[in-house]
Every structure is written in structure tokens, then in C-alpha cells.
Amino acid sequence: MLFYLQEILLGDMDVFFVFKSEIVGLLVSSAAILLSVTACYFLLKPLNRIRDLCDVGYEEQLRLDNYGQTRRQLANEMRRRKKIGEIPPVYPNGxxxxxxxxxxxxxxxxxxxxxxxxxxxxxxxxxxxxxxxxxxxxxxxxxxxxxxxxxxxxxxxxxxxxxxxxxxxxxxxxxxxxxxxxxxxxxxxxxxxxxxxxxxxxHAEQENPSWKVPRIPEIVTRKWIYGGRSEYKVNAHIQEIPENGSDVAHLDCLHGPSLLYGSDLNAAQGGKSDNGWAPFLQHHWKVKWEANSEEKHVAISSLHHELRLFGRLPFISVDVEAKQMGPGLVCLSFNTSFGRCLLFETVTPIEPMIQRVLHRLYAPVFMVGPIAKFFVWGEAVMFERDVAVWNSKTFTSKPMLVAEDRAINLYRRWFQQFYSENSPRFTFKENVSSSW
Ligand code: FES
Ligand SMILES: [Fe+2]
CATH class of the missing domain: 2.102.10.10 (Rieske [2Fe-2S] iron-sulphur domain)
Structure with missing residues (x-):
């Protein structure tokens, strides 16, 4: 460096040009290294997606009816106006x-x-x-x-x-x-x-635990590691959320339009075929819901998912076993072409009509990074479509069902076991906060 400066001061222009190109080269390679390190960091960093009560749904009302209200004010108003329906007790046992x-x-x-x-x-x-x-x-x-x-x-x-x-x-x-x-x-x-x-x-009757949350060996031995999470507040009764696993018919309707349409329900309508042409990308689902005969607090939804091109050609397929354990925990085991991974969904009532839902993914080390990120994101987008429905729907205690909806009835009967004589009931004045 000293040599270069000496020669430049003595007026040697050749040395000046060599020096200049070396400095430029150094700057470019440092910028490239910095850029790749930053890209790797963001690619490998697990996704952490957090959505508050007002963040999902309400797009339509915001567009048409907001009168200058903030999203939060509008969501609070929608909560107040919502017809709650004849809901079961608000805090099940588990x-x-x-x-x-x-x-x-x-x-x-x-x-x-x-x-x-x-x-x-x-x-x-x-x-x-x-x-x-x-x-x-x-x-x-x-x-x-x-x-x-x-x-x-x-x-x-x-x-x-x-x-x-x-x-x-x-x-x-x-x-x-x-x-x-x-x-x-x-x-x-x-x-x-x-x-x-x-x-x-x-437990509303102060009974001791009647079952245990199973430890997953791959997580205990750290064979699988944390791969990302998402967190939501949902304006609904707790029973609505796991009911999704038995609601076969909603899958192709709500979750059929490609992930790329995102979670806005209006945007997702664009992914349906109402012009005679099959959409370019569409999700297809098959699901079977069953109460477990050995452990009565367990129910299992077996899902087969295909992403199809033009409604026909299977492009990516995933098999999922969703094991519902009690009212507040689901363990979803994904069998993908990349390997197996596991996603927990937990639901905790923080008020009678506000549920805190967490998703947490565990995967083998090689999947953590872009693949795990994609799973957490994809699951979150699909889940947010449900949240948009839950946030504004009412609870129907006597739903009008057809034969294909029979699993919903089975699920509701199964869920009854988590209520007992003193399970707290909903009283409007005490239990709905006007804002959160
Ligand atoms: S020790 Fe006095 S209030 Fe807790
Ligand atoms: Fe759903």
C-alpha cells in the first residue's frame, strides 16, 4: 500500500491505474461476500410469521366500509357485531x-x-x-x-x-x-x-391428567430441529378450529386455489375454474377423519394432497396424518418427497371467543432453511384462509348437513368428551371484551 502511494505521489500513472483496479476488485468481492452471507442468513433463518386478530380477513370490509377506521378498529367493531351463536362451554378439559x-x-x-x-x-x-x-x-x-x-x-x-x-x-x-x-x-x-x-x-372438575402429551423421539434426540413457526389470534370458539379436520368438503373449496393466490379470500376466488378452463395450478385433497378406538382423546385425519397442473397432472403430492390429541393439540406428520417432518398446531383459549393458535415445525437438519420455510409459509397461507372464515362466521349448533358432511357430526360427538358438568359457559357481558 505504502509503495503504491509513494509511486502515485511521484506521478506514476500506471501504478495509479493498477492500484485503482485492485481497490475496485476488492470492493466488488467484499460486496459479493456480504450479499451471499446476507442471502444465506435469510434463506436459512426459520420463518416466524405472526398475525394479530385484525391481520387476517376483513379485507372486504376495509375496502368497502371502513369510514377511515384503522384495521384494528374495524376488527373490533366486527367482533362486537358478530352473531356468536349457541356455543358449547368455552373452556374444554385437556x-x-x-x-x-x-x-x-x-x-x-x-x-x-x-x-x-x-x-x-x-x-x-x-x-x-x-x-x-x-x-x-x-x-x-x-x-x-x-x-x-x-x-x-x-x-x-x-x-x-x-x-x-x-x-x-x-x-x-x-x-x-x-x-x-x-x-x-x-x-x-x-x-x-x-x-x-x-x-x-x-379440568373444570379439578381432575388430574387422564393422558399425557407424547414426547416425539426425533425431537428429544435432536434428530429433528426447529424449522419455523407461525402464531395467530382467532375470533372463534375453540371447537371450530379442530373441526376443520373433519370438514372434508371445505378443502377443495377453500384450499383448492393455488397457494400463490395468498390468504385473501377474494384473491383466492381467482384460482377457481368458472370459465370452463381448469386453473393452471390447483390443490386437490382427500381426507378421512376417524376417532381413535384405543385412545379416546385422540382422533386422526388422514390427508392426501396433490398439487395439479391444469386440474389433471399431479405435480407435488404430500401425505399428512393429523393426530388431534385432546381439544388443544394437533400433531401433523408430513410425508413429502423431501422426507418426513412434523408440525404442531396448538390452540389455547385466551378468552371465550379468542384463540391463540401456534404452529411449530420440526424437521431434519437438511430440510431446515428454504424447504422448511416453504412448508411453514404454505401451511400459514392455507390456515389464514380458514382464519378469515372463522373470524366472521357464527357457530351453528344445529348445522344443515348432507351425507358427505357426516364426519362433522362424528367430530362433534367425539369433542363432547372434553366438556364436563362445571365447564364454564359463555355469558356475553362478562366474556366479550370490547377490544383486545
Ligand atoms: S407478599 Fe404481599 S402481596 Fe405478595
Ligand atoms: Fe381448512
Missing amino acids: WFVLCESDDLKNRQVRSVDALGEHFAVFRSAEGVAYVLDAYCPHLGAHLGVGSRVVGDCVECPFHGWQFRGADGQCTSIPYTSGKIPKSARVKSWPCDEVNGFIFVWY
């Missing part, structure tokens, strides 16, 4: 996801509202997750807000009482010289950390 494992570090506490309850979810210094009732029995402070974890206990931020995660017993009152009363305790909820989620067991 395992429900409160948060994902990644979202709770050691010694971290989170506040989670769901199932009409307020929870303090925390992880001990040793890494064990616990779920306690949120309100401190002393003077009612929230144990999930501003508290800290001490060993396997959570310490209330107000006066420092400590509660053990395993049983909710108060183990320390820092300023008393007397004995800690036995009744100084909060409710400790049955919880389990499985496949990247922290679950709580909810």
Missing part, C-alpha cells in the same frame, strides 16, 4: 400450551392469561418449568409481574413471600418471626414441558 420453551429462560417468570385463569409461569434455576395461580394470597400482587425466581420458588414482588413451584406452598415470609401458616399457598397447576411447549392441564 392440555393447553401457555408458552413455548424458548420464551422462558432459567429464572424467568411470565404472566399468561388463558382459560379464564391468570397464571404465573416460571422456570427454576435448574430449568424446571412451573405454573402457579398468579395472585399472591397475601395481598393479591401478581406473581408473574416483577417477581423473581429463588431456587424452585417464585418470590412475590410486594412483600417477598416465596412460593414453591411444585406445590404452591409458601416457604418463606421474610419479616415474620412466627410460623408460616400451612394455608399460605397458591394453586400449583399440573404442567408438562414437551416438544418445545409448556403445557398446563385444565
Whole structure:
């Protein structure tokens, strides 16, 4: 470098041109390296798609009827106006996801509202997750807000009482010289950390868990790794969401138009053939829904999917087994030409008519990146078409069905097992927040 500068200062123009071309070459190759590193990062980074209650559906109303309202205001108004229908009890019995494992570090506490309850979810210094009732029995402070974890206990931020995660017993009152009363305790909820989620067991009759969420060996042994996620809030009763698996007829109608039309229902209409010509790309589905005879909390939808060219030529085919376990969890096993992968769908009621739905994909390492991204994106687009329908539909307690819809009846009968005598019922004033 010094040599170049010396020669240039002495007026040697040849050296100047060599120097210039070397600098340009260096800049171009650095830019190319930077660009490829950035491209690799975005290609390999798992997709994380998050949609709030107002983000999906409502396109039509926004176009025609918004009177200057924001999307959020319009969605809130649509929620208020929606005819809810005669819905079943709002919180069925079963395992429900409160948060994902990644979202709770050691010694971290989170506040989670769901199932009409307020929870303090925390992880001990040793890494064990616990779920306690949120309100401190002393003077009612929230144990999930501003508290800290001490060993396997959570310490209330107000006066420092400590509660053990395993049983909710108060183990320390820092300023008393007397004995800690036995009744100084909060409710400790049955919880389990499985496949990247922290679950709580909810039962309206306070019964203990009657089944377990299965651990997937490929995830436990880290043979399959996290490949992306999506997250939604949906304005519907919880029973509507898994009902999709038994609703055979909606598949070709709602999910027939190619993925490329996206999730806007009006745009997707463009993918239907009403001019005598088969669309260039179309999805075809076959599904069979069955309650499992061995485990009564399980039902299985077996799906065969084909992407066809001009309605005839199968282009890509995928077989999916969707195993519904209880009211709040589905495990979808995809058998693709790239290999097998697994997608969890979890549904947690955070209000009677607001469900938080998570999708989380696990796949072999070689699939993580563009292939996994495509799966998460494709599944999300199709799911959003359902969300657009759920957000505005009413619950029909006595649906007008034809013979081909028979699985819907079977599903509804099967789902009844998750309600019990004291399952909370919907009351309009208490249970519909005017906004979220
Ligand atoms: S309110 Fe929790 S220790 Fe007082
Ligand atoms: Fe669907």
C-alpha cells in the first residue's frame, strides 16, 4: 500500500491505474461476500410469521366500509357485531400450551392469561418449568409481574413471600418471626414441558391428567430441529378450529386455489375454474377423519394432497396424518418427497371467543432453511384462509348437513368428551371484551 502511494505521489500513472483496479476488485468481492452471507442468513433463518386478530380477513370490509377506521378498529367493531351463536362451554378439559420453551429462560417468570385463569409461569434455576395461580394470597400482587425466581420458588414482588413451584406452598415470609401458616399457598397447576411447549392441564372438575402429551423421539434426540413457526389470534370458539379436520368438503373449496393466490379470500376466488378452463395450478385433497378406538382423546385425519397442473397432472403430492390429541393439540406428520417432518398446531383459549393458535415445525437438519420455510409459509397461507372464515362466521349448533358432511357430526360427538358438568359457559357481558 505504502509503495503504491509513494509511486502515485511521484506521478506514476500506471501504478495509479493498477492500484485503482485492485481497490475496485476488492470492493466488488467484499460486496459479493456480504450479499451471499446476507442471502444465506435469510434463506436459512426459520420463518416466524405472526398475525394479530385484525391481520387476517376483513379485507372486504376495509375496502368497502371502513369510514377511515384503522384495521384494528374495524376488527373490533366486527367482533362486537358478530352473531356468536349457541356455543358449547368455552373452556374444554385437556392440555393447553401457555408458552413455548424458548420464551422462558432459567429464572424467568411470565404472566399468561388463558382459560379464564391468570397464571404465573416460571422456570427454576435448574430449568424446571412451573405454573402457579398468579395472585399472591397475601395481598393479591401478581406473581408473574416483577417477581423473581429463588431456587424452585417464585418470590412475590410486594412483600417477598416465596412460593414453591411444585406445590404452591409458601416457604418463606421474610419479616415474620412466627410460623408460616400451612394455608399460605397458591394453586400449583399440573404442567408438562414437551416438544418445545409448556403445557398446563385444565379440568373444570379439578381432575388430574387422564393422558399425557407424547414426547416425539426425533425431537428429544435432536434428530429433528426447529424449522419455523407461525402464531395467530382467532375470533372463534375453540371447537371450530379442530373441526376443520373433519370438514372434508371445505378443502377443495377453500384450499383448492393455488397457494400463490395468498390468504385473501377474494384473491383466492381467482384460482377457481368458472370459465370452463381448469386453473393452471390447483390443490386437490382427500381426507378421512376417524376417532381413535384405543385412545379416546385422540382422533386422526388422514390427508392426501396433490398439487395439479391444469386440474389433471399431479405435480407435488404430500401425505399428512393429523393426530388431534385432546381439544388443544394437533400433531401433523408430513410425508413429502423431501422426507418426513412434523408440525404442531396448538390452540389455547385466551378468552371465550379468542384463540391463540401456534404452529411449530420440526424437521431434519437438511430440510431446515428454504424447504422448511416453504412448508411453514404454505401451511400459514392455507390456515389464514380458514382464519378469515372463522373470524366472521357464527357457530351453528344445529348445522344443515348432507351425507358427505357426516364426519362433522362424528367430530362433534367425539369433542363432547372434553366438556364436563362445571365447564364454564359463555355469558356475553362478562366474556366479550370490547377490544383486545
Ligand atoms: S402481596 Fe405478595 S407478599 Fe404481599
Ligand atoms: Fe381448512
